[in-house]
Amino acid sequence: MKKEEILHIIKNKISAKIQTFENLIAETRASSNDTKSSMGDKYETGREMLQQEINNIQRQLNEVLNQQGFLHKLSTETCSKVQNGALVKTDKGLFYISASVGEIIIENKKIMTISSESPLAKEMFGKKESETFIINKVTQTIEKIW
Structure with a gap:
């Protein structure tokens, strides 16, 4: 990505x-x-x-x-944990933590842009690959962070 x-x-x-x-x-x-x-x-x-x-x-x-x-x-450097500017792949989707402008499609992949102030981003912040978090009673696992 x-x-x-x-x-x-x-x-x-x-x-x-x-x-x-x-x-x-x-x-x-x-x-x-x-x-x-x-x-x-x-x-x-x-x-x-x-x-x-x-x-x-x-x-x-x-x-x-x-x-x-x-x-x-924002930096476009690869991140080792979820933070501002991180592109995060979970088992539920791809999320880019930046400014919330909705869904964008690159290379036939849907990426949801989310604000760092969103509940989803707040749950993910600081987590690393393979860690899980729960939002709205749904457990998600972080598969990859760029």
Whole structure:
């Protein structure tokens, strides 16, 4: 498994999310400018709703920017135990501990990207090959760590 390739795909997905959020903020701000009229209270209410929407999108953008910063710190070196940046094969699947962007497919293999804050990652952290852990009453064995 090439962790560099996996990390590259994840970074591209995160960059695309950032671009989407930035575009949404710009579009929402533009529509806020278009709502100006002499309607008084209705104008203020609409403007406030748009500002709340911008704040919500900005919060989501900040989360994705934090993920991007985290990704830049990840090493693609082989790991001897489960940690940030580890690619872990269990008897139930392949997991890459980085930023959660869902499932990616490389070399016809499904890899679930999971956050280090996820319950699954927390259960695996520090474990080595051949060790087991239990999550949601399901026992999993770590077969390989890259």
